[in-house]
Amino acid sequence: MKIAGVLGGMGPLATIDLLNKIVKHTDAKKDSDHVHTLVDNYTGIPDRTAYILGNGENPEKYLVESALKLEAMGASFIVMPCNTAHYFYEKIYGTVKIPFVNMIEEVAKELDGVKKVGLLATKGTYRGHIYENIFNKYGIEIEVPPVDLQEIVNQLIYNLKEGKDNINEVPIDKVLDYFSNLGIDNIILGCTELPVAFEMLNVKGNFLDPTKILALSTIKLMGKTIKKY
Structure with missing residues (x-):
């Protein structure tokens, strides 16, 4: 059984928005038709922009920690609903053995x-x-x-x-x-x-x-059908 892992918390509203769009766009008639999802709403990840601008703590180790946690919990692949955090994509990708979707x-x-x-x-x-x-x-x-x-x-x-x-x-x-x-x-x-x-x-x-696009990609990777409106 496939499980989608969401590296979230950047910020919480954005994470909820992704989850909402995954549910909204999945063609489901019952609970089991929806996407099985693991979410790490890791709000303690330091601000990505602050670091890139030279004013804050490097969030890389926190991002890697979250990715490894999702992998250990059984995620089949990882999605990350934060554009700025993709600055660290290659570093995170290199630490896990499961696919990591690049939004x-x-x-x-x-x-x-x-x-x-x-x-x-x-x-x-x-x-x-x-x-x-x-x-x-x-x-x-x-x-x-x-x-x-x-x-x-x-x-x-x-x-x-x-x-x-x-x-x-x-x-x-x-x-x-x-x-x-x-x-x-x-x-x-x-x-x-x-x-x-x-x-x-x-x-x-x-x-x-990009959040909607990532949600649709998640649905497809899970082998689910996208709802037609």
């Missing part, structure tokens, strides 16, 4: 024929070139907003993480207008808090949701 690569596979996309992400994801390092292999160009607009994206992400109730005051429209003015229609919500925030704010657009 960034799963997003790239969805962009068949698309040559340029916009990226909304943490400053750590921007600084670490996490998307560029994968997308270059697929011939997809990444457009990132200028530094002042990156601050707006970061503010939205961390306001949600911190449980603030004023995320509607963050001027995310300025960032979306930037991409619109460049004629970029496809925009990646490259932080797993962003799909949650955009749903709360009811922001509409042609957005690529």
